[in-house]
Amino acid sequence: xxxxxxxxxxxxxxxxxxxxxxxxxxxxxxxxxxxxxxxxxxxxxxxxxxxxxxxxxxxxxxxxxxxxxxxxxxxxxxxxxxxxxxxxxxxxxxxxxxxxxxxxxxxxxxxxx
Amino acid sequence: xxxxxxxxxxxxxxxxxxxxxxxxxxxxxxxxxxxxxxxxxxxxxxxxxxxxxxxxxxxxxxxxxxxxxxxxxxxxxxxxxxxxxxxxxxxxxxxxxxxxxxxxxxxxxxxxxxx
Numbered sequence: 001x002x003x004x005x006x007x008x009x010x011x012x013x014x015x016x017x018x019x020x021x022x023x024x025x026x027x028x029x030x031x032x033x034x035x036x037x038x039x040x041x042x043x044x045x046x047x048x049x050x051x052x053x054x055x056x057x058x059x060x061x062x063x064x065x066x067x068x069x070x071x072x073x074x075x076x077x078x079x080x081x082x083x084x085x086x087x088x089x090x091x092x093x094x095x096x097x098x099x100x101x102x103x104x105x106x107x108x109x110x111x112x113x
Numbered sequence: 114x115x116x117x118x119x120x121x122x123x124x125x126x127x128x129x130x131x132x133x134x135x136x137x138x139x140x141x142x143x144x145x146x147x148x149x150x151x152x153x154x155x156x157x158x159x160x161x162x163x164x165x166x167x168x169x170x171x172x173x174x175x176x177x178x179x180x181x182x183x184x185x186x187x188x189x190x191x192x193x194x195x196x197x198x199x200x201x202x203x204x205x206x207x208x209x210x211x212x213x214x215x216x217x218x219x220x221x222x223x224x225x226x227x228x
Contacts, residue, residue, distance in 0.1 A: 032214055043117070043204050043219030044156065087155055093213045100146060100169065101217060103155030 004088045009108045012078045020073040020107055022088030031090040033064060033071050034101070039084045044103075047073065049091070083111045115139075117220035119205050125226045126195055133191045134223045138207030145188050146217060147180055148204040149173065156204055162188060195227045 005023040012018040024033065034049040048055055048062045050071075055062040061074040075082055087106040118137040126132050138145050143164050148156035159178070160170045164185035174180075177195075182188040192199055202224050206217040 034214075034216075036216075041221070043206070043221050044217075045219065046216035049214055049216070085155075091214065099144070099213075100158045100161055101156075102158065103148075105153070105155050 004090060004104055006086070006088050006104065006107045008105065009110065011110045011112060012075075012082075013112050014080060015077050018075040018078045018082070018109065018111075020075075020086050020088075020109065021070065022072070023070045024088070024090055025069045027068050027090055028092065030092050030094045032093055033062065033068075034089045034091050035060070035062065035073050036087045036089065036101070036103075037082075037084040038087070038106070039081075044087065047086070078109075078111045080111050080113060083109055085109070117205055117207055117218050119203075119220035119223050121223055122221070123224050123226075125228065128195060128197060128227055130195055131191065131193045132195060132225065133189050134203055134205075134225075136188045136190070136205030136207075136220060138187070138205070139209075139218055140186075141209065142207035142218070143185065143210045144208045145182055146206040146208075147188070147190050148206065148219075150202040150204060150222070151200075159190075192225075195225075197227045200225055200227045 035047040036044040038044045050062045063072045085106040085108050087103050089101050120135045146161040147159040150156040159174050160180050162182040177193045180190045202222040204222045206219040208215050208217045
């Protein structure tokens with residue numbers, strides 16, 4: 001499976017935008033980029049996914065580099081509730097192995113009031 | 114949609130005892146997954162089911178671990194002769210049959226402590 005690399009931790013101020021980077025230089029053409037987050041004492045929660053084009057939903061935006069070797073999850077206005085571990089995961093849409101998610105250690109985001 | 118439900122939330126057991134966890138997926142989700150998570154690590158895949166068929170098992174799932182989904186609805190994960198290294202959060206997830214990119218919905222896990 002192609003790997004992703006994320007910073008171990010990041011900090012942000014409340015109500016400011018947050019850009020969480022992810023590198024995936026060995027991404028294949030059929031890999032989708034998925035983001036999940038895990039709040040304290042909870043299971044992971046789906047955030048967003050994309051293939052080539054930038055994506056927006058009510059939770060976040062996903063900016064994908066043109067060569068697809070990196071992506072950035074954007075939280076437009078961080079709140080204290082956004083403090084969590086954020087996981088960037090590649091999911092192969094054509095392989096049966098893509099049916100399971102392979103988590104790394106993610107980025108722990110701290111939000112300062 | 115009441116979400117994925119896991120019971121119990123916490124389990125403390127003595128080494129050598131058997132434990133069983135239950136997962137109730139979202140109704141009509143035919144795929145069900147078990148993961149294990151230790152402190153400071155991301156969740157690690159253990160096994161998954163499509164309906165009642167167990168389609169894949171990780172090498173992490175030793176012969177002391179067994180998972181079942183007898184009627185394609187709820188699932189159980191049993192650990193026999195527990196060891197201290199089994200202490201972890203056990204997470205269950207489910208997803209619907211449509212769309213290869215449909216997201217996994219996770220429960221809040223069962224935290225196992227083996228003393």
